[in-house]
Amino acid sequence: xxxQAAIKSLMLSTLMLFAAVALAxxxxxxxxxxxxxxxxxxxxxxxxxxxxxxGGIYDRQEQLLVESVENSSGGMSRSYLRPSTYSLIGYxxxxxxxxxxxxxxxxxxxxxxxxATLENYFLRELLNMPKEGADLRLTLLxxxxxxxxxxxxxxxxxxxxxxxxxxxxxxxxxxxxxDPNTLDEDWESLVVDEGRPFFNRAVQxxxxxxxxxxxxxxxxxxxxxxxxxxxxxxxxxxxQLEPGMRFKCLFQPASAEITLSEAFxxxxxxxxxxxxxxxxxxxxxxxxxRFALEEATxxxxxxxxxxxxxxxxxxxxVAESGAARSRDVLGQGDLTISPLQMTAIMSAxxxxxxxxxxxxxxxxxxxxAEKWQEEGPGQSARxxxxxxxxxxxxxxxxxxxxxxxxDSVPLGHEVGAKxxxxxxxxxxxxxxxxxxxxxxxxxxxxxxxxENTDDIEALVTAGRYLxxxxxxx
Amino acid sequence: xxxxxxxxxxxxxxxNRQQWLLLALAxxxxxxxxxxxxxxxxxxxxxxxxxxxxxxxxxxGGTILARFLPERDPILFPIVMFLSxxxxxxxxxxxxxYANRQEIWLLLSTGAMLLVAVFPQxxxxxxxYRYVILAVALALMLATIAFGSNPxxxxxxxxxxxxxxxxxxxxxxxxxLVLVAFLASYLGESAAAFNIADKARSAKARAPRxxxxxxxxxxxxxxMLIWQRDLGAATLFFVVFALMLYVASGDxxxxxxxxxxxxxxxxxxxxxxxxxxxxxxIWLNPWPEADNRAYQxxxxxxxxxxxxxxxxxxxxxxxxxxxVVHSDFIFAALAExxxxxxxxxxxxxxxxxxxxxxSIGLRHCTSAFRQLFAIGLAAMLTAQAIMIMAGTLKLIxxxxxxxxxxxxxxxxxxxxxxxxxxxxxxxxxxx
Numbered sequence: 001x002x003x004q005a006a007i008k009s010l011m012l013s014t015l016m017l018f019a020a021v022a023l024a025x026x027x028x029x030x031x032x033x034x035x036x037x038x039x040x041x042x043x044x045x046x047x048x049x050x051x052x053x054x055g056g057i058y059d060r061q062e063q064l065l066v067e068s069v070e071n072s073s074g075g076m077s078r079s080y081l082r083p084s085t086y087s088l089i090g091y092x093x094x095x096x097x098x099x100x101x102x103x104x105x106x107x108x109x110x111x112x113x114x115x116a117t118l119e120n121y122f123l124r125e126l127l128n129m130p131k132e133g134a135d136l137r138l139t140l141l142x143x144x145x146x147x148x149x150x151x152x153x154x155x156x157x158x159x160x161x162x163x164x165x166x167x168x169x170x171x172x173x174x175x176x177x178x179d180p181n182t183l184d185e186d187w188e189s190l191v192v193d194e195g196r197p198f199f200n201r202a203v204q205x206x207x208x209x210x211x212x213x214x215x216x217x218x219x220x221x222x223x224x225x226x227x228x229x230x231x232x233x234x235x236x237x238x239x240q241l242e243p244g245m246r247f248k249c250l251f252q253p254a255s256a257e258i259t260l261s262e263a264f265x266x267x268x269x270x271x272x273x274x275x276x277x278x279x280x281x282x283x284x285x286x287x288x289x290r291f292a293l294e295e296a297t298x299x300x301x302x303x304x305x306x307x308x309x310x311x312x313x314x315x316x317x318v319a320e321s322g323a324a325r326s327r328d329v330l331g332q333g334d335l336t337i338s339p340l341q342m343t344a345i346m347s348a349x350x351x352x353x354x355x356x357x358x359x360x361x362x363x364x365x366x367x368x369a370e371k372w373q374e375e376g377p378g379q380s381a382r383x384x385x386x387x388x389x390x391x392x393x394x395x396x397x398x399x400x401x402x403x404x405x406x407d408s409v410p411l412g413h414e415v416g417a418k419x420x421x422x423x424x425x426x427x428x429x430x431x432x433x434x435x436x437x438x439x440x441x442x443x444x445x446x447x448x449x450x451e452n453t454d455d456i457e458a459l460v461t462a463g464r465y466l467x468x469x470x471x472x473x
Numbered sequence: 474x475x476x477x478x479x480x481x482x483x484x485x486x487x488x489n490r491q492q493w494l495l496l497a498l499a500x501x502x503x504x505x506x507x508x509x510x511x512x513x514x515x516x517x518x519x520x521x522x523x524x525x526x527x528x529x530x531x532x533x534g535g536t537i538l539a540r541f542l543p544e545r546d547p548i549l550f551p552i553v554m555f556l557s558x559x560x561x562x563x564x565x566x567x568x569x570x571y572a573n574r575q576e577i578w579l580l581l582s583t584g585a586m587l588l589v590a591v592f593p594q595x596x597x598x599x600x601x602y603r604y605v606i607l608a609v610a611l612a613l614m615l616a617t618i619a620f621g622s623n624p625x626x627x628x629x630x631x632x633x634x635x636x637x638x639x640x641x642x643x644x645x646x647x648x649x650l651v652l653v654a655f656l657a658s659y660l661g662e663s664a665a666a667f668n669i670a671d672k673a674r675s676a677k678a679r680a681p682r683x684x685x686x687x688x689x690x691x692x693x694x695x696x697m698l699i700w701q702r703d704l705g706a707a708t709l710f711f712v713v714f715a716l717m718l719y720v721a722s723g724d725x726x727x728x729x730x731x732x733x734x735x736x737x738x739x740x741x742x743x744x745x746x747x748x749x750x751x752x753x754x755i756w757l758n759p760w761p762e763a764d765n766r767a768y769q770x771x772x773x774x775x776x777x778x779x780x781x782x783x784x785x786x787x788x789x790x791x792x793x794x795x796x797v798v799h800s801d802f803i804f805a806a807l808a809e810x811x812x813x814x815x816x817x818x819x820x821x822x823x824x825x826x827x828x829x830x831x832s833i834g835l836r837h838c839t840s841a842f843r844q845l846f847a848i849g850l851a852a853m854l855t856a857q858a859i860m861i862m863a864g865t866l867k868l869i870x871x872x873x874x875x876x877x878x879x880x881x882x883x884x885x886x887x888x889x890x891x892x893x894x895x896x897x898x899x900x901x902x903x904x
């Protein structure tokens with residue numbers, strides 16, 4: 001006879017084996033799930049990401065700039081609709097990652113920050129429905145962005161337009177740029193492009209400020225009640241920092257002796273060198289601290305500018321020699337700043353002395369929702385100068401802009417701007433730092449930097465075009 | 474047929490009702506999923522002939538079984554129809570070109586199952602002509618060594634099939650049934666000789682001599698499979714041989730010795746067979762080779778994780794990342810698209826199948842052959858299912874066998890259905 005007990009023990013054993021298989025399946029489906037699914041070699045991860053319907057990106061007036069569209073393979077692709085915004089919006093690519101606004105707000109756009117509601121859990125975790133990201137509304141004004149891009153034409157450089165009171169970025173461009181719609185096709189040539197199109201010069205670019213430093217020296221002079229009626233002789237004398245690096249007046253001064261304010265308006269560097277020579281040795285450190293030049297000004301989520309020498313190293317050079325001091329006065333020392341940083345300073349001048357924190361996000365709209373969740377300004381503004389100092393500077397800027405534009409186009413006195421020049425070895429950059437004061441609306445600061453050019457006329461034309469666009473809003 | 478008593482008629486009515494209810498549930502499940510697959514657009518599920526064929530097989534099988542085997546186990550047929558239907562659906566989703574072939578095999582398998590279930594001679598022949606059947610099966614396996622081919626066409630793939638035109642058949646699948654029948658027959662007749670319960674010294678002394686032929690035949694089959702690099706089937710044969718011997722003898726040392734032998738054989742094979750070394754290595758640690766040699770098992774585990782509790786839904790997952798997913802790794806596809814819930818469902822079906830099969834053996838206490846045959850069939854199906862399911866979950870090294878009823882493979886489906894046919898026959902016979 002067959003042993004009945006053996007059959008029963010076989011039953012029990014097989015049941016235990018089935019239970020072991022069930023336990024192993026439970027482990028991989030529940031406990032060990034996250035670890036294995038997040039492995040980089042999990043092709044499903046890419047598929048899941050490809051199925052995400054990223055949120056759209058709008059400008060402040062809810063003009064659609066970027067949308068997600070279903071592609072032929074069933075996944076989602078990004079469609080970038082406004083060429084002028086390409087350099088700011090950046091790109092989102094399954095193969096190459098993301099940059100710009102797409103990278104800065106990736107978590108919102110891809111739905112990772114969706115509220116942990118029961119509905120979301122049911123749809124995403126249980127039913128495996130693809131994620132849906134929230135829409136973004138930027139502080140950007142597409143029309144101003146278009147104007148900025150048009151103003152820069154194909155000139156290499158950067159431009160920023162900022163609401164001086166709130167810090168909201170109204171426009172931001174970096175040239176050269178690229179078309180994110182054809183990123184996969186163009187990638188190989190873009191990464192070797194000498195113009196570095198992926199480099200957002202407006203945020204990451206570090207330029208020597210050059211004669212734009214005279215803005216800061218003049219602000220310090222006004223702030224410290226310096227006698228602005230004091231006259232400087234030989235104002236038009238060129239300043240030779242090193243062989244081949246000479247700075248001279250933009251416009252011929254009206255007389256042989258001029259004040260620091262007049263020197264600022266006509267763009268003469270020599271009086272500023274003399275002015276600084278009479279100051280204490282730590283005056284440069286005072287400027288660096290007042291205008292937060294050592295602190296990287298950036299946009300939340302955007303990469304911080306790298307590679308620029310800190311102002312601290314510039315402080316060391318102050319003690320070395322007169323030539324070194326002259327370099328610091330004329331922004332040719334170790335100090336470098338970004339166009340965004342310069343725009344914050346210009347905002348302080350345009351808005352009674354306080355530099356706001358730059359921000360680009362205006363609102364978030366959750367999937368399916370109709371209303372936008374408003375995003376307020378960032379951190380509190382940083383006081384850089386007294387309101388009356390800012391007011392005096394504004395007047396001088398308006399005068400400087402009047403000198404620059406000539407009388408051919410009577411624009412009025414709503415705009416102030418100052419042209420500056422800096423040199424980096426053989427190359428030179430032109431800065432146009434200014435503001436516009438639209439009637440009944442907050443002041444707007446703007447900065448344009450063009451690389452490898454000494455075409456002042458082109459920069460002034462660009463500035464005028466941009467200012468008109470701002471004032472016509 | 475003998476006239477039925479009122480009690481028998483009542484029992485048969487209840488059994489038939491159970492059968493039809495379970496078949497209706499299975500049909501509803503399949504129809505819902507087929508519709509979902511069609512709506513998902515991930516596979517060309519516009520051909521509803523497969524579902525129609527499944528319904529026809531279920532109706533035909535259910536009717537014939539109800540008519541000719543009123544006392545059968547009412548659960549077995551619905552379960553295997555459910556599993557094979559689910560398998561067909563999965564194949565339709567994973568490898569649409571193979572779906573039609575699987576449908577034809579399902580039709581043939583159902584017919585073969587009904588034949589062996591309805592005609593009592595089949596059971597008798599398996600016992601009476603065991604040597605002839607065994608010789609034919611061994612000859613067919615030998616033929617694969619000389620004339621074997623592989624439907625995939627890969628030169629390096631094991632040549633385990635005999636092919637005539639577009640028709641391929643795997644003799645090792647037939648050997649599973651034949652081996653179980655031979656062992657049941659031989660051990661059944663000799664049971665008293667080496668049953669541990671038998672205290673007679675003379676009987677125990679004769680045990681090795683009586684055991685030798687079965688061990689020889691089993692070893693021969695295993696060697697031939699190893700020769701053909703069908704190591705999964707070789708392991709399966711050995712495991713079933715050990716289990717049947719254990720049941721026949723009641724001696725736990727058979728299992729212990731078998732485990733030691735498998736371990737020793739594994740160590741030796743590890744050093745002599747590249748394929749064994751590969752499978753053991755990736756079983757122990759697949760992660761460093763996740764993109765290379767361990768790609769299949771890692772993708773299988775990812776499929777389980779991707780499915781989570783409720784699965785992605787049919788057509789919504791990515792099980793095609795698992796190589797050979799429609800065959801050996803269909804369990805991983807099931808886990809991805811039906812989740813842990815589906816896995817537990819299939820496991821439960823196999824567990825019920827095992828318990829019903831072993832229970833049939835338990836009931837046949839008056840016939841050692843019938844008892845051992847039922848147990849052997851149940852053990853073969855169970856061991857095969859556990860081996861591949863545990864393999865895809867990295868519980869044991871991969872063995873490369875199919876999941877009975879579920880995986881793509883005509884020979885496997887046919888033989889598995891014939892096994893169920895015999896179990897149905899055995900269940901309907903009074904002990």
